[in-house]
Amino acid sequence: MSRSSASVTLGIIFGNWATVAGVGILVAFFVLSALAAWPPTYHLVARYPPDSLNFGAANAPPSLSHLFGTDREGRDVFARVVAALPIDIAIPFEVVGASVAIGLSLGTFAGYLGGWIEELVLRVADLFFAFPNIVLALTIAAILGSTQESLRVVYSELALIVVGWPFYTRLARAQVIMIKQMPFVRAAEASGLGKFRIVRTHVIPHLASVIAVYATLDMGTTLLLYSIFAFFGLGVAPPTPELGRMVYDGLSALPGNWWWSFFPGLVLMILALGFSLAGEGLRDVFDPRLRGQR
C-alpha cells in the first residue's frame, strides 16, 4: 500500500467538495460566534450592539451600514443574528451531548450485559421512541416553562434530551451486540478483566466513530428543532436575541419588513447545512459501505 490510511481518510474528506464546504461553514460560524461571545472582540464582527434601540432607523432595508436591515425598534438585524449565534450553536451541542451520554451508557451496558436489563432498557427506549417526539417536547417545555420565563430554555433543552436519548441507546446497543462477539473482547474476558473495564477500554472506543457520525448529523436536526422551540417563545428570555424567535417576531412586520425574519432563517439554514454536509462527509469516512451513495 502506497498511501497510509490517514491520507486515504484525508483524501476522502478533501476529495469531496460538499464535505469541505460543510466543514468550512462550521469553522466560519464557530469563529464568528466565538468572536461575538467575547465582549472585547464583539465589535470586530458587528458594528452595533444587539439591543440598542434606535427608532429613527426603524424598519430600514438592508444597506451597507445595516447589512441585514433593522427591525421595528431600529435594532440592527445583523448584530442580533451575530449575537444569537453563540446560543444557537451551543444548544445543539448541549442537547446532543447529553443525549449521547445517556444513550451511550444505557445502550452499551444493555447490549453488553444482556438479559432483563437489556429488555428493560430497550422497552423504555421503545416507549419514548414511539411518542410523537416534537409535539411531546414542545408540550413538556410549555407546561414547565409557563410560569418561569427564565428557565424556559433549560426546559426546552431537557425536553429535547428526553426525546433524543432513545435513538442513541438503540444505536449503541446494536453496535455493542456486534462488538461483543469479536475476538478481542473475548480475549479481554478470558484474561479476567472486569465488565466495566472491558466496556470502557475495549467496547466504547469501537463504537465512538459511529456515534460521532450520527451525533454530527443530529446536530443540524437539533438546531432546526430548537429553532422551532424558539419560534414559539420557548427559548431564551427576551431581549436576548435568538434566531428562531426573530423569525417569529419578524412575521408580524410582513409584507413590508421581510429582512427581519428572512435573514435569521437563512443563517439557521446555512448552519444546519454545515452540520449535515460535515456529518455526511464523516459518515463516508467511517462507513465505507455508504460511500458515494448519497
Add this chain to the structure above:
Amino acid sequence: MGLATYIARRVLFSFFVVIGELLIIFYLTNIAAPDPAVIWAGPESTKAQVALVALTYHLNSPWYVQFYYYIMNVFTGNWGTSPLYQQPVISLIEEYLPVTLELTIIAFVVKVGLEVALGVVSAMRPNGVVDNVIKVTYTTVRSAPPFLVALGFLLIFAYGTHTFPSSQPINPVLGATVPKFQFYNPIAGKVTGFWLIDNMPMLNSLLVGDWAAFSSAVSHAVLPIATLILFGFGGIVRLVKVSMLEVLDQDYVRTARAKGLRENAVILRHALRNSLLPAFTLMGLVFAGLVTGSLVVETVYSYYGLGYYVAQSLLTFDTPSLIGTLILITVVIIISNLVVDVGYGFLDPRTRVGY
C-alpha cells in the same frame, strides 16, 4: 409467528405508549409543576378562577384521587376548557382537526409520490447530472427551517406575484358552505352531518358543489401544502435510490432484462415494488413529521387548523388545549405507525420474527 399474534402485540404495545404518555403528562402537570392550578387555569387567570379550576380538577385532593379523575376525564372525552378560547378543548379539536387532516393527507400523498419518483430517477444514473441536481436540492431544502420555506413562498408567491393568498384556509366570504368558516352566512352547508368531513374546507365545498368556495379553498391550500412537502424532504428519495440500486443488482432483474423486457418495464414492474419495501418503514415517520411541520406552516400562513391551534396554545401557555391536542396527535401517530407496522409485517413476513 402468525400475523394475528403480531398485530395483537403491536396493539398492546401502542396501548402502553398512550398510557406512558398520559403518566408523563400527569406527572408534569399535577406533580412536578409548582402550582398545578395555575397550569390548568392559564397564566393570565385571576385568583378566583384558579380556585375554581382547583376545585373542578380536584387539585386539592391527594395525587391518586387526582389521577383517578384525570384518567376518567381523558377517557370520557372531558378534556378541560381552554382558558384562551373559553370553550371545551374537545369541541375546539372538532373544529380544527379536519382542516389539518385534509392538508396533511394531501401533502403526504404528493410528497411520497414525488420523493419516490425522484428516488427512482436518481437510481437510473447514479452520480449523473440529474442525480447530482436532485442530491444538491434535497440536501439544501432539508436544512431549511420550515418557517424559512414558508416565508420564502409567502414573499414570492403571495406578496410578490399575488398568485396565491397569504393567509386563511378559505376566503371568508366564500366559505359559507363550510360549517367552520361560516363567518357571513349562518346557514350550514352540512352534507354528511359528520363533523370530520363537514369541516374540511376543500372536501366540503366540493361535496356541496360550491365551486367558488372550492377553488378558493384549493388556492389557499397550495402554499401550505408545498411547504409541508419540502419539510424534511429527501429521506424517501435517498432510501428509494439506495434500495433501487441494490435491487437492480439482483439476479431476477438480470433475468428480466435478459428476456428482452424494455427498461421501463424492468424498473417500474420488477424493481420498483421490491425497492419500495424499505421506504415503507419511513411512512410513519414522514406522517409524524408532517404533523410537526403543520404547527409552523399553519402559523406562518394563518391556516386555521390543528397546527395553528397548537401554536396559539404554545404561545399563550394554554395547557388544557396543549394536552388535549398532544393526546390526540399521539393517538393519530400511533395509529398511523400501527398501520405501517402491520402493513409491513403483511408485506414482508420476515419482520414478524422479531416480535
